[in-house]
Amino acid sequence: LSEAGVESQTFKHEVVANYSHLFWVPGSDLALVPYMLLAHIDVVPADENDGWEVPPFSAKEIDGFIYGRGTIDNKQSVMGILQALEYLLIRGYSPQRGFFIGLGHDEEVGGLQGAMNIVRVLKKKGVQLAFILDEGLAVLDGVISGLQGPAALIGISEKGQATVKLSVFKAPGHSSMPPRESSIGILAGAVKRLEDNPMPILFGEGPERRTFEHLFGLPIKFVMSNMWLFSPLIGRVMERSPDTNAFLRTTTAVTMFNSGVKVNVLPSLAEAYVNLRIHPAQTVEEVLEFIQSTVGDERVKMELVNGFDPLPVSSYDETSFGFQTIKKTLLDQFPQVTVAPGVCIGNTDSRHYTDLAKDIYRFAPTWIRPGDTQRFHGINERISKKNYEELVVFYFNLIQNCDIKELPSPHSAGHEL
Ligand SMILES: CC/C=C\C/C=C\C/C=C\C/C=C\C/C=C\C/C=C\CCC(=O)O
Ligand SMILES: N[C@@H](Cc1ccccc1)C(=O)O
Ligand SMILES: [Zn+2]
Numbered sequence: 127l128s129e130a131g132v133e134s135q136t137f138k139h140e141v142v143a144n145y146s147h148l149f150w151v152p153g154s155d156l157a158l159v160p161y162m163l164l165a166h167i168d169v170v171p172a173d174e175n176d177g178w179e180v181p182p183f184s185a186k187e188i189d190g191f192i193y194g195r196g197t198i199d200n201k202q203s204v205m206g207i208l209q210a211l212e213y214l215l216i217r218g219y220s221p222q223r224g225f226f227i228g229l230g231h232d233e234e235v236g237g238l239q240g241a242m243n244i245v246r247v248l249k250k251k252g253v254q255l256a257f258i259l260d261e262g263l264a265v266l267d268g269v270i271s272g273l274q275g276p277a278a279l280i281g282i283s284e285k286g287q288a289t290v291k292l293s294v295f296k297a298p299g300h301s302s303m304p305p306r307e308s309s310i311g312i313l314a315g316a317v318k319r320l321e322d323n324p325m326p327i328l329f330g331e332g333p334e335r336r337t338f339e340h341l342f343g344l345p346i347k348f349v350m351s352n353m354w355l356f357s358p359l360i361g362r363v364m365e366r367s368p369d370t371n372a373f374l375r376t377t378t379a380v381t382m383f384n385s386g387v388k389v390n391v392l393p394s395l396a397e398a399y400v401n402l403r404i405h406p407a408q409t410v411e412e413v414l415e416f417i418q419s420t421v422g423d424e425r426v427k428m429e430l431v432n433g434f435d436p437l438p439v440s441s442y443d444e445t446s447f448g449f450q451t452i453k454k455t456l457l458d459q460f461p462q463v464t465v466a467p468g469v470c471i472g473n474t475d476s477r478h479y480t481d482l483a484k485d486i487y488r489f490a491p492t493w494i495r496p497g498d499t500q501r502f503h504g505i506n507e508r509i510s511k512k513n514y515e516e517l518v519v520f521y522f523n524l525i526q527n528c529d530i531k532e533l534p535s536p537h538s539a540g541h542e543l
């Protein structure tokens with residue numbers, strides 16, 4: 127690919143913000159509204175000394191698994207989409223419905239260059255999209271307790287986020303004459319109170335309620351009228367594990383803590399950063415109020431570094447073109463999975479695209495089994511070769527299914543909406 131991009135008969139490619147990629151594959155039927163596939167090419171750092179079984183950028187294979195940073199976040203989709211496109215073009219395929227592919231280069235630090243500039247380019251062209259499919263949720267196999275069989279959770283929304291800086295200032299001085307409380311001690315107390323008092327369980331107050339109705343087939347009315355019974359029960363089980371806890375509430379993570387420069391100098395400033403992932407039933411404002419009252423100490427100053435509310439909920443009913451096309455593609459390939467809408471607990475580039483599409487889905491058919499959730503941003507990130515091939519096939523089929531004008535008919539019994 128040249129720096130300026132590639133121009134061919136079948137597709138257009140341009141480099142955006144120096145490192146991101148935008149592809150356009152025109153469709154023959156101009157009446158069909160295009161859609162867009164997203165993925166990101168950047169990764170979080172990886173240090174071999176953290177306990178990796180192979181060098182994290184070696185892509186070494188062990189027992190049918192490819193190990194390496196990015197294998198499930200998000201190279202599997204980058205390569206899956208591109209390889210599917212390549213196979214389609216080799217076969218002389220030309221779509222009826224046009225589509226874009228956006229590959230961001232700075233998702234893991236917010237997408238402010240890649241995603242935001244791709245959006246700018248598309249807006250300038252006046253593009254509107256039928257739907258967007260980005261990274262996010264996955265096929266969970268044996269991960270949801272009480273559920274028989276694998277579940278494909280399609281993210282129809284994603285949690286909000288707030289980064290809050292807490293700081294305590296005290297006059298510096300000689301460590302031989304310390305006050306009873308230091309800036310570090312005061313801040314440590316505040317941080318401890320935040321960890322000891324998690325945000326309330328809001329399970330059932332947001333779209334995650336639909337996840338359970340779909341998965342367990344409970345009649346909506348029954349669950350709704352018995353939420354008082356189910357919610358505390360499910361909540362107590364789910365909050366025991368960090369991955370399931372993330373679906374229940376706004377999570378509080380203390381991620382940075384800094385103070386002090388010399389062993390014999392009382393530190394003037396102590397600072398901590400708290401990263402919160404906001405449940406769909408809460409707002410940034412409510413989260414700030416909660417932190418203020420939990421910290422409960424006027425000496426601890428609070429500053430919102432940045433934040434955004436939970437994202438809008440995309441459609442997932444029988445008339446939803448994007449959701450139903452993704453679902454059909456999934457069920458044709460994996461008839462054993464139960465498909466359900468879900469809330470994506472991490473943030474994605476797609477949150478910058480809300481002006482371009484009403485319906486945004488966050489999903490790839492990456493199979494997640496017990497123990498795999500720690501591999502995201504963790505050690506020994508891996509994907510099986512079989513699953514990678516399945517991803518290529520999924521995108522290959524999805525692109526072709528988007529040419530179907532009629533909505534797919536409800537699938538075989540057991541998979542009704
Ligand atoms: C209601 C669901 C109940 C139980 C689910 C249990 C465990 C699921 C755990 C993890 C879900 C799978 C993958 C999502 C993890 C993070 C990825 C989300 C966005 C990626 C953003 C990024 O960092 O690039
Ligand atoms: N994927 C990242 C997105 C992000 C970037 C920068 C800050 C915060 C979040 C995450 O969810 O962690
Ligand atoms: Zn990612």
Ligand SMILES: [Zn+2]
Binds near residue numbers: 170199234503
């Ligand atoms: Zn990530």
